[in-house]
Amino acid sequence: MKEVVRADDPRLAALIARQATQYADDDQIGLDRITALLDALGRPHDRLPPVFHVAGTNGKGSTCAFLRAGLEAAGHRVHVFTSPHLVRYNERIRLAGKLITDTQLADVMARVLDANDAVGGSLFEVNTAAAFLAFAETPADAVVLEVGLGGRLDATNVIAAPVACGIASIGLDHQHFLGDTLPEIAAEKAGIARRGVPLLCLAQPPEARSAIEKVAADIGANLLLEARDWPLDRALVPPLPGAHQVRNANLAWQMLASQSALAVTETQFRAGLATATWPARFQRLADGPLTRGVETWLDGAHNPDAAAALAAELAARGPMHLVVGILANKDAASIVDLLAPHALSLTFVPIPDHDAHDPAALAIRFNGRAAASLEEALALLPAPRLIAGSLYLAGHALTLNGERPD
Numbered sequence: 001m002k003e004v005v006r007a008d009d010p011r012l013a014a015l016i017a018r019q020a021t022q023y024a025d026d027d028q029i030g031l032d033r034i035t036a037l038l039d040a041l042g043r044p045h046d047r048l049p050p051v052f053h054v055a056g057t058n059g060k061g062s063t064c065a066f067l068r069a070g071l072e073a074a075g076h077r078v079h080v081f082t083s084p085h086l087v088r089y090n091e092r093i094r095l096a097g098k099l100i101t102d103t104q105l106a107d108v109m110a111r112v113l114d115a116n117d118a119v120g121g122s123l124f125e126v127n128t129a130a131a132f133l134a135f136a137e138t139p140a141d142a143v144v145l146e147v148g149l150g151g152r153l154d155a156t157n158v159i160a161a162p163v164a165c166g167i168a169s170i171g172l173d174h175q176h177f178l179g180d181t182l183p184e185i186a187a188e189k190a191g192i193a194r195r196g197v198p199l200l201c202l203a204q205p206p207e208a209r210s211a212i213e214k215v216a217a218d219i220g221a222n223l224l225l226e227a228r229d230w231p232l233d234r235a236l237v238p239p240l241p242g243a244h245q246v247r248n249a250n251l252a253w254q255m256l257a258s259q260s261a262l263a264v265t266e267t268q269f270r271a272g273l274a275t276a277t278w279p280a281r282f283q284r285l286a287d288g289p290l291t292r293g294v295e296t297w298l299d300g301a302h303n304p305d306a307a308a309a310l311a312a313e314l315a316a317r318g319p320m321h322l323v324v325g326i327l328a329n330k331d332a333a334s335i336v337d338l339l340a341p342h343a344l345s346l347t348f349v350p351i352p353d354h355d356a357h358d359p360a361a362l363a364i365r366f367n368g369r370a371a372a373s374l375e376e377a378l379a380l381l382p383a384p385r386l387i388a389g390s391l392y393l394a395g396h397a398l399t400l401n402g403e404r405p406d
Contacts, residue, residue, distance in 0.1 A: 011106040012089055016123065018113055023122050033121040034155040037129045040115035044129075044136035048143050049079070050261040051159050055147040055189040056168025058306045059202075059248045062240060063168050065278040066252035067144045072097060073272025074264040076141040081131040081156070083124065083148050086279055086395035087404050093131045096140045099406060108133045124148050128155040142262055150178050152191020163259040165192050165221070166251050167201040169244065170208050171305030183211040193221035198258035202226045202251055222258075230254050238273050241282050244309045249273055279405045280394035282313055288401035290375065295383035298398070300391040302327070304334040310388060314342035320386040321345045323377045325393040326362070328355040335389060336366050345369075347377040351393045374400065 038045055052067050054060045061082055071078045077096040085091035093100040108130040116126055128148070135143055145162075147154045170186050178185045186208035193199045199221040201212055209225070216223035224230060226247070236249040252273075256264045285296045297320065301310040314320065322343040326332045340346060346368030348359035359370035371377035374397060378385060387397050398404070 008088070009102045009106070012102060012109070015106060015109045015113060016089075019116065019123050019126050022113070022116050022120050029149065029153045031153060031155070031158060033119050034125045034128060034158055037112065037115055037119045037121050037125060038132065038158060040119065041112065041129060041133055045132040045158050046160070047136040048132065048159070049135075049140050050259070051143040051145055051162040052164050052166070052255055052259075053145045053147070053156065053159060053162040053192050054166045054168065054255075055151040055154075055192050056166075056202075057171040057185070057189075057303065058309065059168035059244060059251075060146050060166075062238075062245055062248045062278045062281060063166060063252050063255075064144045064146045065276050066238060066249050066273055067255060068094075069272035069276035070252060070256055070264050070269035071142050071144070071262065071272070073275075074262070074268040076262055076264075077139065079131075079135045079138070079140045079143045080146075081128070081135075081143070082146040083127070084391060084395075086391065087399050091405055092127060093134060095134055095138045100134060104134060105130070122155075125155045147189075147192060150185075150188040150191070152188050154192075157192055160194070162192075162194060162197055163261040164255040165194065165197060165199045166255045167192075167199070167204075167212065168248060168251060169202055169305060170204050171303065182208045186211040187215050190215035193219045193223075195220035197221055198255070199223045200230075200251055200254045200258060202247055224254065224258060226250070226254075236270070236273065238276050240276070240278055242309055242313050244312075245281070279398065279403075280391060282310065285397070285401050286403055288403065290378065290397060290401035294378075294381075294385065296378065297384065297386040298394050299386065299388045300394050301335065301339070301388040302330060302390050304331055304338060307335040307338040307388075311338045311342055314339070314386075318384075319344045320384040321347070321381040323347045323349055323371075323374065323381070323385065323387045324362070324389040325349045325351045325359070325374075326357045326389040327351065327392070328357055330357075330390075332357045332362060333365075336362065339388065340366060345381065347371050347381065349374050349377050349393070351390050352396055354390075354392050356390070 080094035112129045178188045190212040203226040238249045283298045301307045348362040363370040
């Protein structure tokens with residue numbers, strides 16, 4: 001699966017362009033290429049500090065942010081690998097607490113691409129290998145690792161013995177790769193499980209739960225389910241709004257509490273949680289070139305489950321003027337149907353450099369209007385305003401407003 005990626009740094013742009021010549025886009029996921037690539041690099045993934053591995057359809061990025069915050073509050077140095085990035089490619093790799101620099105990223109990517117000449121791995125596989133190489137060569141105490149797509153066949157799933165695995169909310173997304181039904185997708189997500197390793201899981205629909213239980217039993221993982229094996233602590237409230245974020249915070253804490261490789265007390269976790277950030281999750285944008293002092297919010301809401309969580313937040317806060325852009329491979333009808341009841345108005349926009357649903361067609365279908373750009377859409381709208389529908393659109397908004405995640 002080919003990613004559309006831009007980089008401002010000319011060295012990184014050249015490396016990304018080089019990778020595009022190595023990969024035959026055959027729409028296949030699997031572990032063969034990443035394994036061959038890591039073998040050629042000396043198996044850096046075998047030299048990592050304790051790994052916390054997180055899968056899920058929605059919420060896995062926030063869970064990773066909460067894990068990092070708790071570990072750092074306990075004095076641990078933390079590597080983090082997440083995707084996608086919003087503004088800069090560097091956001092995907094955090095070394096001992098700090099985003100990887102352009103120089104560091106260009107160095108490891110060049111070495112990975114030299115090995116990739118004989119492998120032909122995808123950009124995500126290259127980036128995963130680059131992260132593992134950087135992690136193996138930089139001292140730290142822990143790795144927080146987010147699954148890219150699915151779990152069982154995701155490039156991150158080469159880690160033999162994580163100290164804890166987690167599964168956040170599961171819904172229908174990426175069916176072309178993961179299966180058409182919730183049980184099929186849940187089984188793929190549960191494929192990160194390892195024998196004897198705690199597998200912490202949020203409560204899921206019954207059919208998804210059954211699939212996860214079967215995978216965990218077959219592998220021999222120690223499955224611990226929300227509500228059945230651990231209670232939801234509603235006092236674990238992160239700065240990110242929404243009831244779903246309370247559940248993600250609980251998942252992060254239970255992952256930390258289930259393992260013994262690194263000490264983190266509940267007091268330390270709560271202190272860290274209070275400082276946690278994760279951009280484009282109901283984030284209020286600062287006064288900047290895009291917002292021009294008008295109250296403007298930002299949320300990815302890139303699939304129906306994420307849109308449902310956003311709709312619940314809007315139901316509690318009140319309606320807003322919605323500016324929506326949706327990738328062509330996403331279920332636009334379900335996303336808009338969930339958000340429209342909470343819209344003072346609906347404006348549809350394109351997503352620069354990505355195939356998206358036609359704004360004019362969406363405007364006709366959902367009784368809204370179309371704009372040629374995000375700037376044009378916002379210029380005509382009063383407060384309160386919300387940009388939603390795609391993490392790529394969220395990244396574009398952050399770029400236009402001069403807010404780079406760090």
